[in-house]
Amino acid sequence: MKFFAIVSLVSGLFATAASAVDLHLEFAGGCSTSGGGFICRNWNPNTCCSVNSGTYFASASFRAIPANWNLQCRGHAGPNCGSIRSQQDSGGRDYICLSNGPYGGTGYGFNNKKMIRGATLDARDGEETEGCAQPDVLYLADGTQYNYTAIAEAGQATDELVSLIKTGASADDIPSDVSRYHALPKPCTDILLRVLQLFYQVTMRPFA
Structure with missing residues (x-):
């Protein structure tokens, strides 16, 4: 029973990973990560990701x-x-860049309805919305990532942090009370998923 429970858990992890969409809000144009920004990991459809009303992104x-x-x-x-400033259909592509900002937030939905430029989410007939939510990761120009969810929940001064990111701050410039929220980089999570994948292949081999 434990074996099948483990297999079921691993299968669930890969099903989740296979359907994960990451949304990036970038301060630099052209969807470049060189200026720092925010990541909305494993984001649900029809949920807009936004930092706050005073923060805008070039792409x-x-x-x-x-x-x-x-x-x-x-x-x-x-x-x-x-309102929707711009939109683009993925059409089977795994990466989409919206470069003609500024944007106050970003989100996605499944392409079964015609989009209306300038319409708000609530104004679109028959499509469920879940409102607006904050990103869970912020990153600097040097690639250092922090757990933004934990930072916001701890009551840290996020406006000052955003200002630092915009100036091209590195990890050395981040206050110590924020730097302790260092996040696990995505490549590390990819390695963990690969280990789980190998485990899944080995445990399922006798049943093939």
Whole structure:
């Protein structure tokens, strides 16, 4: 029973990983990560990701889109998750870049309805929305990542932190009370998933 429970857990992890979409809000144009920004990892559809009403981004990107999905990738004008400034269908691509900001937020939905430029999410007939939510990771120009969810919940001064990121701050410039929220980089999580994949292959081999 324990064996099958483990196999079921591992299968669930890969099912989740296979359907994960990461949304990036980038301060630099062209969807470059060189200026720092925020990541909304494993984001749900019809949930706009936004930092706050005073923060705007030059570009937004959608990454790790499953190949069999056709998404409406949306860039929202501010404040927060306002009207749709621009959109692009994924059409089987795993990466979409929306470069014509500024954007106050970003989100996506499944491509089964015609999008209306300038419409708000609530105004689109028949499509469920879950409102606006904050990203869970922030990263610096040097690639250092922090757990933004934990930072916000701890009551840290996020406005000052955003200002630091915009100036091109490195990890050495981040206050110590924030640096302790250092996040696990995505490559490390990818390695963990690979280990689980190998475990899954080995444990399932006798049943093939």
